[in-house]
Amino acid sequence: MSGPLDGVKVVDLTTVVVGPIATRTLADQGADVIKVEAPGGDILRFLAAGSRTPAMSGKFINFNRNKRSIGLDIKQPEGLAAMKALLAKADVFVTNVRPQGLERAGLDFASLHALNPRLIHCGIVAFGRGGRYYNRPAYDPIIQSLSGVAGTFHRATGEPRFVPMVMTDHTTGLIAAQSVGFALYRRERTGVGEAIEVPMFENMASFVMSEHLGAATFDPPEGPSGDARLLSPDYRPLPTKDGYLTVRPNNNRQAFAFFDAIGKPELKDDPRFRTALTRTQNAPDYFRVQVEALATKTTAEWLEIFAKADVPAGPYNEIDDLLEDPHLAEVGFWHFDDHPTEGRIRRTKVPNSFSGGMREEVLPAPQLGRHTREVLRELGHDEAAIEAMLASGAAFEGLS
Structure with a gap:
C-alpha cells in the first residue's frame, strides 16, 4: 500500500520550519520530496542542541523525514540548470525564498509555467503582495507579534509573550500543504498548474481574528473584540x-x-x-x-x-510526560528507528489514517547532499558530468 500522494514529485526549496513542515506533510502522504539545499544547508540543521553529528539537529530530523537531499549552488549556472531540470519534471514546487530572489533566479511562477505548464508553484511568504510589508523577511516571533498572537496573552495576563513553539510556522506550513492538495485536485480536472501564495501574516491574523473578532464582527461593533472565556487569566490548567x-x-x-x-x-x-x-x-x-x-x-x-x-x-501533561502518556503508547504514537548516521532515534507517527493506504516506507531525514548523485543520475547526468559539477561546487555532498 502507498500514500494518497504516491507518484507526486515535489521540489522543496525551503528552510527552517514553515516550509519543511509543508513538504514533510506531503512526503508523509507518499510524495517524492527532493529537498534542494544551498551550500551550508538548511539552517535548521544547526538550530537545536543535542545533535550527535554535525548538521543533524533533532529539529531537522523531525521536520525532514521522507525526503531526499540534493546539494546545489543555484547561483552557479550549472546548479541553476539542474534545478530547472528538476522542476521541468516536477508536479509541485514549494519555496519560502522571498519573491524578489525567485525572480532573479528565474524561479518565479511565470518563468516556470513556461517551462512546465503542469507545475504547481507554492510560495510561502511572510506578507502577501499588495501591502507595504511585501518582500520583507520575517520569522515566527515577528508574525506572532504582528498578528495578535502575543497580544492575546497581553489581554489575558497583562504581559505580551510568544507561544513557546513556532506556532505560526506550523500553522502556515499546514495551510500550504492543504493548498497544494487543493491545487493538485484542480489540476486533475484542468491539466494546468497554478501559483499559490501562502502569507504567514495574513493567515495568522485570520486565525486570531476568526477567534477574537467577537462583537466587533458587526458594523458598527456591538461590543469589544475578544472571546472573554479564552482571554480570562484562569483559562488554563x-x-x-x-x-x-x-x-x-x-x-x-x-x-x-x-x-x-x-x-x-x-x-x-x-x-x-x-x-x-x-x-x-x-x-x-x-x-x-x-x-x-x-x-x-x-x-x-x-x-x-x-x-x-x-x-x-x-x-495536565508537561512536555516530558508525553513521552510516557499511556494513550499515545496504546495508539502507537512513538516509533523508534535506526538512523544510518544518528543511531537510535524516536519519532512521531503520522496521526491521521487513510483506508486506501498510507506510506509504508519511512525515509530517515537525510544528511546534507545525501542524494545528490542519485538525483542527478535521474536527471540524465552521466558520471563525468556529476564529477564535474561536484568539482566546481555547482553540486555538493555534505558540508564543505
Whole structure:
C-alpha cells in the first residue's frame, strides 16, 4: 500500500520550519520530496542542541523525514540548470525564498509555467503582495507579534509573550500543504498548474481574528473584540491538591453536571450560569468557581468524579510526560528507528489514517547532499558530468 500522494514529485526549496513542515506533510502522504539545499544547508540543521553529528539537529530530523537531499549552488549556472531540470519534471514546487530572489533566479511562477505548464508553484511568504510589508523577511516571533498572537496573552495576563513553539510556522506550513492538495485536485480536472501564495501574516491574523473578532464582527461593533472565556487569566490548567487539571463544561448538561459534581447544585439556578450565553458573559466568575472547587481534591479524585458525571476533563501533561502518556503508547504514537548516521532515534507517527493506504516506507531525514548523485543520475547526468559539477561546487555532498 502507498500514500494518497504516491507518484507526486515535489521540489522543496525551503528552510527552517514553515516550509519543511509543508513538504514533510506531503512526503508523509507518499510524495517524492527532493529537498534542494544551498551550500551550508538548511539552517535548521544547526538550530537545536543535542545533535550527535554535525548538521543533524533533532529539529531537522523531525521536520525532514521522507525526503531526499540534493546539494546545489543555484547561483552557479550549472546548479541553476539542474534545478530547472528538476522542476521541468516536477508536479509541485514549494519555496519560502522571498519573491524578489525567485525572480532573479528565474524561479518565479511565470518563468516556470513556461517551462512546465503542469507545475504547481507554492510560495510561502511572510506578507502577501499588495501591502507595504511585501518582500520583507520575517520569522515566527515577528508574525506572532504582528498578528495578535502575543497580544492575546497581553489581554489575558497583562504581559505580551510568544507561544513557546513556532506556532505560526506550523500553522502556515499546514495551510500550504492543504493548498497544494487543493491545487493538485484542480489540476486533475484542468491539466494546468497554478501559483499559490501562502502569507504567514495574513493567515495568522485570520486565525486570531476568526477567534477574537467577537462583537466587533458587526458594523458598527456591538461590543469589544475578544472571546472573554479564552482571554480570562484562569483559562488554563487549574491547580488541584496535588497537581493540575483541565475541566471544560461547556453546554448546559455538562455545566449542570459539573455543579452537581462539585457539590454546588444551587449554581444551576444562578442567573450568571444558567445558559451558555450567561456563562460566557460571566466567564471570570465561572472560572473562579472551577478554581475554588478543584483546589479541594487531588487530580485523580477529580478525574474519577468527572468521568462518572461525563464532564469533559483531562490531566495536565508537561512536555516530558508525553513521552510516557499511556494513550499515545496504546495508539502507537512513538516509533523508534535506526538512523544510518544518528543511531537510535524516536519519532512521531503520522496521526491521521487513510483506508486506501498510507506510506509504508519511512525515509530517515537525510544528511546534507545525501542524494545528490542519485538525483542527478535521474536527471540524465552521466558520471563525468556529476564529477564535474561536484568539482566546481555547482553540486555538493555534505558540508564543505
